[in-house]
Structures are given as structure tokens and as C-alpha cells.
Amino acid sequence: MPAEKHREETLGDDVVRQRLEEADIRVNAERLQILGRLMSNAGQACTAQELYPRGVEESNAAAVSRVYRTLHLLEKKKVIERRVRQVRGRPVFSYVYGAQSAPSRIRFQCRSCGASVIAEDVELREQVAKVGADQGLPVASKxxxxxxxxxxxxxAGAPD
Structure with missing residues (x-):
């Protein structure tokens, strides 16, 4: 099914189209939809699964492949940023638009189940960054x- 029939409204298409054109990326309906969703949730990470085109079944390998290719292109052109985290020992990639200036955060994460919580304490973040820098392991700001x-x-040994 054509992506145009199933596109949901996010930001105005003109805003998303302009951002794609500024990055010298050819505009198509799926790219508009994917970047539009990321721009609508600026600063919040989304997984590729959350960005599948509406109206396309998740098992549609071609749609999944197009989403990943679009995300890779947007990342390569520095329109979005990819983040990696571990969930149950496996890497999970998420993508963010508009978080370029956001400082790093301290995240406590369970090795077993992948549950995580963000510490919002700026002083703690600064202290950890200072200790890392003092030991020759500076913390990248992003x-x-x-x-x-x-x-x-x-x-406690509770099952997942």
C-alpha cells in the first residue's frame, strides 16, 4: 500500500520537507512521516519499531528495511542522532531529533531485565564526569x- 494513504499528521509537511531539503535528502512520503514523528517528539528517543509506517504490518520486511535505511540516511546526514542501550544483553537502537545540545545523563540500568531510571541530579553528573576525566576517561557530552x-x-530472583 502506498505510504501516502497511511501517513499520519505530525508537524506540518512543509517544516519536515524543508529540513530534509536542507540536509540534501530527496523527499518522499515515508521520509516525511519518519522525520515528522521524530521532530514531533524532539529530544525523545524512538526505536525503529515505533517509527514503522502506519498501516503496514510489522512483518512486512520491505517496510522494516525502508525504515532502517531512512534512519541510517538521516543519521549519516546528521539530521538525527542514534543512541544505543542494552536491554537483556542485546543492543537497542533509538533515534533522537533535536537533542544535539542535551548533556549526557546518568542512567542506572539493570543488567538482567534492562529496566532503567535516569538520575536528574546535575551535581552527580558533574562529579562522575570529573572522576572520569581525572582518570583519563572523559565523558562525551552527548x-x-x-x-x-x-x-x-x-x-530477589523474581522471574521476568
């Missing part, structure tokens, strides 16, 4: 600092 833990449920 990368999350991950503290690996075992959550209460996993440390």
Missing part, C-alpha cells in the same frame, strides 16, 4: 553515563 546494577526484582 553520551549517557550508564551505571550497571541489579534491580530489586532481579536481585
Amino acid at each position: 553520551e549517557d553515563i550508564v551505571v550497571w546494577i541489579a534491580c530489586n526484582r532481579c536481585s
Whole structure:
């Protein structure tokens, strides 16, 4: 099914189209939809699965492939940023629009189940960054600092 029939409204197409053109990316309906969703949720990470075109079944390998190709192109052209986190020992990629100036965060994450929580304490982030820099391991300003833990449920041996 053509993507045009199933596109949902996000930002105005003109705004998204202009951003694609500024990055020298050919405009098509799926790119408009994917970038439009990311721009509508600026600063919030979305997985590729959350960006599948509406009206296309998840099992449609061609649609999934197009989403990943679009995300790769947008990342290559520096329109979006890719973030990686571990969930149950497997990498999960998420994509962010508009978070370029956001500082890194401290994220406590369970090694077993992948549950995580963000520490909003700026002083803690600065202290951890200082310790890393003092030890010759400076913290990149856009990368999350991950503290690996075992959550209460996993440390108690509860099933997932």
C-alpha cells in the first residue's frame, strides 16, 4: 500500500520537507512521516519499531528495511542522532531529533531485565564526569553515563 494513504499528521509537511531539503535528502512520503514523528517528539528517543509506517504490518520486511535505511540516511546526514542501550544483553537502537545540545545523563540500568531510571541530579553528573576525566576517561557530552546494577526484582530472583 502506498505510504501516502497511511501517513499520519505530525508537524506540518512543509517544516519536515524543508529540513530534509536542507540536509540534501530527496523527499518522499515515508521520509516525511519518519522525520515528522521524530521532530514531533524532539529530544525523545524512538526505536525503529515505533517509527514503522502506519498501516503496514510489522512483518512486512520491505517496510522494516525502508525504515532502517531512512534512519541510517538521516543519521549519516546528521539530521538525527542514534543512541544505543542494552536491554537483556542485546543492543537497542533509538533515534533522537533535536537533542544535539542535551548533556549526557546518568542512567542506572539493570543488567538482567534492562529496566532503567535516569538520575536528574546535575551535581552527580558533574562529579562522575570529573572522576572520569581525572582518570583519563572523559565523558562525551552527548553520551549517557550508564551505571550497571541489579534491580530489586532481579536481585530477589523474581522471574521476568
